[in-house]
Amino acid sequence: MNVQDPKITIETERAKPARPTRQEAEDAVRTLLRWAGDDPDREGLLDTPKRVTKAYSDWFRGYDEDPAELLQRTFEEVEGYDEMVVLRDIRFESYCEHHMAPIIGKAHVGYLPKGRVVGISKLARIVDAFAKRLQVQEKMNAQIAQVLMDTLEPHGVAVVLEGEHHCMSTRGVHKPGVSMVTSTMLGAFRDDPATRKEFMTVIGNPTNRMS
Ligand SMILES: Nc1nc2c(ncn2[C@@H]2O[C@H](COP(=O)(O)OP(=O)(O)OP(=O)(O)O)[C@@H](O)[C@H]2O)c(=O)[nH]1
Numbered sequence: 001m002n003v004q005d006p007k008i009t010i011e012t013e014r015a016k017p018a019r020p021t022r023q024e025a026e027d028a029v030r031t032l033l034r035w036a037g038d039d040p041d042r043e044g045l046l047d048t049p050k051r052v053t054k055a056y057s058d059w060f061r062g063y064d065e066d067p068a069e070l071l072q073r074t075f076e077e078v079e080g081y082d083e084m085v086v087l088r089d090i091r092f093e094s095y096c097e098h099h100m101a102p103i104i105g106k107a108h109v110g111y112l113p114k115g116r117v118v119g120i121s122k123l124a125r126i127v128d129a130f131a132k133r134l135q136v137q138e139k140m141n142a143q144i145a146q147v148l149m150d151t152l153e154p155h156g157v158a159v160v161l162e163g164e165h166h167c168m169s170t171r172g173v174h175k176p177g178v179s180m181v182t183s184t185m186l187g188a189f190r191d192d193p194a195t196r197k198e199f200m201t202v203i204g205n206p207t208n209r210m211s
C-alpha cells in the first residue's frame with residue numbers, strides 16, 4: 001500500500017449538466033428494464049421506475065451535500081486534548097462509477113487535533129457525503145482526507161477504506177470476499193511513522209490481515 005503524496009489534487013467541479021425531469025428518469029428505467037429482457041408494462045414492474053428513481057435519491061444523496069459545511073461546527077473546550085481521535089469501522093455504501101454497482105465497506109478516520117475538535121458523528125457524515133455518489137475508492141479516500149485537512153486544519157489526517165466491490169464479486173471476474181484497501185495519510189500521519197503506526201494499531205491494521 002502506498003502512502004500517498006500530501007498534495008492531493010481534488011478534481012475541480014465541472015459544471016454539471018442539468019438534472020432530467022423525474023419523468024425522463026422513469027422512462028430511462030423503463031428502457032433498462034426492456035434492455036434486461038423484461039416487459040415494463042407487466043403488472044409487477046409498473047411502479048418499478050418510480051421506485052428506482054426514489055431509490056436513486058437515497059443512494060446518490062451525496063451530490064446534494066456539502067462536506068465542508070458539515071464540518072463547520074467545532075469545539076475548542078477540550079482541556080488541551082491533543083491526542084489522536086479515531087473513528088473506526090464506519091460502514092459505508094458507495095457505488096462504483098464504472099458499473100454503478102455497490103461498493104460496501106468500512107472506513108477508519110483519524111486526525112490529530114490542533115486546538116479544536118469536531119463532533120464525531122460528523123466524521124461519519126463526511127464519509128457518507130462522499131460515499132453516496134459514483135466513486136472510485138482511491139478518489140473517495142483522498143476526498144475524505146482532504147476535506148478534513150482543509151476544514152479542521154489539524155496536525156494530520158489518516159483515512160483507510162476497506163471496500164468490497166460488487167462489480168468484482170457479482171459479475172466480471174466473480175471474486176467474492178475480496179477487499180480493496182486504500183489509505184491516505186496527511187501531515188503527521190505521513191511524516192511520523194510512530195503516529196501512523198499508532199493509528200494502524202488502533203484500527204487493527206487491515207494491511208496486515210491474513211484472512
Ligand atoms: N482502481 C479501482 N478500480 C476499480 C474501482 N471500482 C472498479 N474498478 C475496476 O475498474 C475496472 C474497469 O475496467 P474495464 O476493463 O473498463 O471494465 P470491464 O470490462 O467491465 O472490466 P471487468 O470488471 O474486469 O469485467 C475494473 O478492473 C474494475 O475492477 C475502484 O474503486 N478503484
Ligand SMILES: [Zn+2]
Pocket residue numbers: 096097098099100101165167168
Ligand atoms: Zn465497478
